[in-house]
Amino acid sequence: MKETERKTAKPYILYAEDDLDDYEALRGALEHETDEYDLHWVKNGEELVSFFENGEVEPPSLIVIDLNMPLMDGKQTLKWLKEQDNLKDIPAMVFTTSSREEDIKFCQSYGCSFFRKPTLYRDLLHIVQTMLRMSEIGK
DSSP: OOTTSOOSSSOEEEEEOSOHHHHHHHHHHHHHHOSSOEEEEESSHHHHHHHHHSSOOOOOSEEEEOSSOSSSOHHHHHHHHHTOTTTTTSOEEEEESOOOHHHHHHHHHTTOEEEEOOSSHHHHHHHHHHHHHHHHHHO
């Protein structure tokens, strides 16, 4: 079964991230915090678009996007999401290594939360707790 296929009826967070290690770190932290959500992974913006365009899928409760991805980067992905009538109201978070002011302002212009990827696990757990709060809004 592909990572993008729905495995259960649980609400899920969709994570667009090209780095397997970053995906696995977030998945582990999410599993540490709760078993109420699944984490579905797409490797770039093009896969995210295909995920939604390839049939009827239940919308995620949160979309998490890395900025630095190949093929279709996080900015292009966020812009595409916010142009879709059926997706634009889903809470979105940019989760990136960037700390550039222009990236933060870009995210804010789309009403998107911006978080830098932490180096410490306890900080990742804190961000996961924020993701879970945002997911509750998107249920």
